[in-house]
Every structure is written in C-alpha cells, then in structure tokens.
Amino acid sequence: MAGKVVAPESSGAFEYELFEGDADNLRTVVAASNHSTSWIDPATLKLRHRIGRGLFGDVYLATRHQSDKDYEQFHEVIVKMLRPVKEDCFRTVLDRFDNVFAKCQGVGGICLLHGVSIIRGRICFVMKFYEGSIGDKMARLKGGKLSLTDVLRYGLSLAEGISELHSKGVLILNLKPCNFLLDENDQAFLGDIGIPFLLLGVLSPSSDTMTHTLGTPSYMAPEQWQPEIMGPVSLETDSWGFGCSIVEMLMGRPPWLGMSVDEINNSVVRKQEKPGIPSGLPPPVENVLLGCFEYDFRSRPLMKDIIQAFKSVLNGDYSVARRRAIEDAAGDLGYTEWFLSKDHLIVGDTVRSRKALNSCRAGNMEIPEGVIVGQDQNGSALVRVHGIHDPVRVHMLRLERVSHGLASGDCVRLKEEVMDKEKTKHSPVGILHSIDRDGSVTVGFIGMETLWKGNSSHLQMAEAYSVGQFVRPKPGILSLRFQWARRRDGEWATGRILRVYPNGSLLVKFPGLLMFGAEEDTFVADPSEVELVSFHNSPGIVKKYRHLEDFHWVVRPAMIALSLFATIKFGSFVLGRSKRRPPHGKESQTEAQSQQRPVIEAVVEAANGPGWLPRQLRF
Numbered sequence: 001m002a003g004k005v006v007a008p009e010s011s012g013a014f015e016y017e018l019f020e021g022d023a024d025n026l027r028t029v030v031a032a033s034n035h036s037t038s039w040i041d042p043a044t045l046k047l048r049h050r051i052g053r054g055l056f057g058d059v060y061l062a063t064r065h066q067s068d069k070d071y072e073q074f075h076e077v078i079v080k081m082l083r084p085v086k087e088d089c090f091r092t093v094l095d096r097f098d099n100v101f102a103k104c105q106g107v108g109g110i111c112l113l114h115g116v117s118i119i120r121g122r123i124c125f126v127m128k129f130y131e132g133s134i135g136d137k138m139a140r141l142k143g144g145k146l147s148l149t150d151v152l153r154y155g156l157s158l159a160e161g162i163s164e165l166h167s168k169g170v171l172i173l174n175l176k177p178c179n180f181l182l183d184e185n186d187q188a189f190l191g192d193i194g195i196p197f198l199l200l201g202v203l204s205p206s207s208d209t210m211t212h213t214l215g216t217p218s219y220m221a222p223e224q225w226q227p228e229i230m231g232p233v234s235l236e237t238d239s240w241g242f243g244c245s246i247v248e249m250l251m252g253r254p255p256w257l258g259m260s261v262d263e264i265n266n267s268v269v270r271k272q273e274k275p276g277i278p279s280g281l282p283p284p285v286e287n288v289l290l291g292c293f294e295y296d297f298r299s300r301p302l303m304k305d306i307i308q309a310f311k312s313v314l315n316g317d318y319s320v321a322r323r324r325a326i327e328d329a330a331g332d333l334g335y336t337e338w339f340l341s342k343d344h345l346i347v348g349d350t351v352r353s354r355k356a357l358n359s360c361r362a363g364n365m366e367i368p369e370g371v372i373v374g375q376d377q378n379g380s381a382l383v384r385v386h387g388i389h390d391p392v393r394v395h396m397l398r399l400e401r402v403s404h405g406l407a408s409g410d411c412v413r414l415k416e417e418v419m420d421k422e423k424t425k426h427s428p429v430g431i432l433h434s435i436d437r438d439g440s441v442t443v444g445f446i447g448m449e450t451l452w453k454g455n456s457s458h459l460q461m462a463e464a465y466s467v468g469q470f471v472r473p474k475p476g477i478l479s480l481r482f483q484w485a486r487r488r489d490g491e492w493a494t495g496r497i498l499r500v501y502p503n504g505s506l507l508v509k510f511p512g513l514l515m516f517g518a519e520e521d522t523f524v525a526d527p528s529e530v531e532l533v534s535f536h537n538s539p540g541i542v543k544k545y546r547h548l549e550d551f552h553w554v555v556r557p558a559m560i561a562l563s564l565f566a567t568i569k570f571g572s573f574v575l576g577r578s579k580r581r582p583p584h585g586k587e588s589q590t591e592a593q594s595q596q597r598p599v600i601e602a603v604v605e606a607a608n609g610p611g612w613l614p615r616q617l618r619f
C-alpha cells in the first residue's frame, strides 16, 4: 500500500517531502526498531534548519526533546538525514547502525552518537552538536593551512579513535576534514562513523542500482572505486583517506583539486598517481604519508603505524636508523616496511622464505619450510630445517608464517561444498590476506566488497598467476564474468597479465591485438576462468606460432612481410632451377610440391632456432 509517512512536528524551515512507498512495511521496521537501544522516536526530534549537504545526505540542526515524570529537557542535536534508500534495505541499515552504535560506546575520538530515527521516510543519524568541523576551521584561515603541531595533535586523537573502531571491524571509508568535528576545547572527533560502510550493497528506491558512491572521490583509495572488482576495501583503505586528510590540512587544499570525478578516477585507478605531499615534513610523517598512498593496500600502514609515527614526532624520539635496518633486511624483496610489520613471528611458527613481491615463483628458497626455534635482538630467527643439522639464521622479515599449510598472499580456492552452502556469486578463487594460528582466515574474492572471513579448512591451494604471464579463458566456459577480447577469427585472444589485484582479479592487456581510438585495451579477468598459455604448453606448430603473435601486434605484419620475402626468394630459386632442369613428368612434380612446405611452418621453425628475432620475441 502506498502511503505517506507523517513527519514529526516541524518548524516549516525546510520543504515538506511526500514519501511514496510501502508504509506498512515502514511501520513494521519502526515497530521493530522501538526495541533497539539506538532508536529515537521521531516525534521527539524537531528539525530547525539545514546546515550542510553532503554526498550522503543533509545535515540539520535539530532539537531533541527528552522527558520523564521527573524531568523535561531539550538538547540541540545534529541530524544527518541520509539520501533515500530502498525500503527493503531499511532493516539492514538500522541493524548495521545498531551494531556500530554499540561498538562506538566509550571510544575516544569519535563523536557522541544519540541514535537513529526515520524522518520523512529517510534514515537519520542523530549526534551531538559540535562547534564545527576542521574543514570549517580551515575555511576561516588565510591560506586554509593548519600548523604541523595542530595537524599532528588532531590526527593523533582521530587515528586512535579510528584504530579502535577498526579493531572492532568497523571501516569508515569517508575520512576528510569536513567529517572531523571540533568541540569547545579544540579537540577533534570523528563525525562520520562509516556511512559508506553502513550503506554497502544498499539499493536506491527508484532503481536496483547502488544508491551511493563508496566515499568522497578526492579521498578515495584505488580499491574503493570498484571494491568488488579491484578490492576489497580493508582497514588500509582508511589509511589512504586519512593520508589525504592530513595532506589537505597541511597544504590547505584537498588532493586532486579542480579535477572532475572521472579525472580523479583516471589518475588514482588507471594511472596510479598519488596525492602530492608537502616538503620539509619530519621523516616519520613523510614516510608514513608516502606509505598511505601505496597502490596495493596491503603495502600501506595501519592506523597503529600512523599513531606511532605521529607520536614519535610529537615526543621527538624518532630514529631513521630503525627504518634503514628494515629496508636493508628486506629491500630486494620489494615489500614496504608496513607490509612486513603486519605479522609477528614467534618461536614454534612454521615458516618459509618469502617470495619476491609479485612473483609466484619460489626460486631458490633458503628455507623451503622450517620451524623457528629461537630469535635474537637483531630481528633474526633460528630456523630448524629438515635435513640440515644446525638451525639456519635468517632475518625474520625474509620469512613468512605458514599455518595449516597456507601463508598470506597464497592464491586459494574455496572448496565446492562451501561455495554451494554459501550460494554466493563471488569467484571461488581469491587471495589469502591473513591466517591466524588457530586457522581463521580472511580472503579477498572478486565479487565481494569486503574480505571474506572463514576457516583454513574451507580452502585449498589454487594456481597463482603473476605479472607478465599469458592467459586465456579455459575451454568450455560459456559465459565469462568479465568481457574478454577476441581475435579476428572469433577465438578468445590471449592476454598478458599487467597486474594482480588483492582479490586475485587479473588486469590483462592484449599486446597481440591492435586497438584503435577509444577501444578498451585492458580487461579484467577472473583467475578461476583462465588458464596459463606458454610457448611450451601450446600444442602444435600453429598454436606455437599464434602464441608468438600474442607478444605484439607487430609480429603478424612482420611475419607476413617475412613470408612474402621468403616466398619470393623461394619462387626465384625454383624458377632458377626449373630453367636449368626442365620437369620430367609426374614424379618430379610431386618432388617440387613437397619442397613447397607451408612458408609459415618454415618461418616458425626458424623462430625456434636462429637469432633473427628481436630479443623480446625469442623463447
């Protein structure tokens, strides 16, 4: 039944909106919410006037009426009225808010939440009325910049609050100076408790499309733009947004100022550009900010690392020597210190040598597998390896923990029975992000916006892919998750892997196809749908030649030119011979035919042997 939800008594300072929808359904939601701890009766809220309008909704100054038989109070509050969401999703958002509301209780550095309500058919978060935001303060300053001391002080208390929410599994995904509130004592509080996170997967009323972007473009991390394809979003997604906010406070302008949303997307996601940071910062702050803008979120610092860096500057007790030692120990492997500091090894752990970043080749592993039997002050571990008498001494940063046969970074496949049980649409193949000693795991899968949580017993190893390898869809797959390029003859083309995202999805380029104008030259692939193509596993001479063509579109014209040249040469050779030795009937004709082997065959044969091909085309 379509109907109108009656608004609470209003001052008339804002336009009245009719809410067309299933009022019965909404009443059920409201009735159920009455029992929740965070629910506020809309009749007790009186909206006064709108003070802000953001991507996720409008901000109103309002009065909250609270009374008992002994008292009657009116509080000034802020009501954040969310953009309309599909009614079926009300319950989901209210439940998620209830969960976050409970987790926020007693956490420092987070704004004081009063609760949630529904006004004019829209979900409203009610919170304390603060003096304003850091964004407002910056707008009042000449040049818009804050002093380094203020930035570190605000940043520290905000990072502590965010870190505590992170430890409870809450992501914010919308960190920016306009969402950092200041109280009368100039203390900073986080004013957004993760609205994009609460709205993940929530649909808008008029369509079945997602109602919101996943953040504010200028502050969004690369994986935040399409988390189910290039994600997932994780704790370190907030490190990017936090880094952008710190840079804005220091420079007086947000990153990517003056650029459209599409231009920001192009810079951050495609070109992998990073926001610029001001010069002359104390080394720990500069270092941690640079880390915040790593493309792969696993290489970014966590909030605890940011807190440590800020504290060390405020207390004046930082040393660059420690960082140099870390860089020296693990430098050639290509990982950042933030990546390496995410796991701490202890005696008794099973370990193996760490592979180089972006490589799935084990190479010559110093420790194929061993157990840590001792540690020293310099960060080295003594590892007992099967078949070697004395324990081997290795720096711990060069080792990775193997628990239940798996290490973070492994490519894994969800067992079929778990896939069937979950009835999910995500890819069965993903990347293991963490594994605890008790076997609990987090995995990034294509099709999931956040990390999947489960147990190692649900997983098995899957084939890992790395940058530079050639792949094409497995035979027999009728419909692929993503678009894929085809050759001129209609067959699937073979592509080269440009990047492996943290959820295992592959960014593939087709160097063998000549793309024109606006044609897309890169495609995303689901690792569970492709197979490796190499010169050795291509059966037959024709397939081998085709693989040669996949290296660069120029190979084909070069081959044609070469074939023509070879044909002309061969023709003049035959003509020359025929002038000297006239044909003698059928027998000699067959002989001549057999000499005319397919030119392609001759060319490919030649490709295997002599060094006439450019270096990069040789096998």
Ligand SMILES: Nc1ncnc2c1ncn2[C@@H]1O[C@H](COP(=O)(O)OP(=O)(O)OP(=O)(O)O)[C@@H](O)[C@H]1O
Binding pocket: 051, 052, 053, 054, 055, 056, 057, 058, 059, 078, 111, 127, 128, 129, 130, 131, 132, 133, 135, 136, 174, 178, 179, 181, 191, 192, 216
């Ligand atoms: N609790 C509050 N107390 C005082 N002022 C507030 C409060 N919450 C928000 N504001 C004011 O409202 C402004 C806009 O806030 P809002 O969070 O809606 O905007 P936004 O950050 O631009 O958008 P969004 O969060 O939707 O992306 C803030 O800059 C601040 O001035």
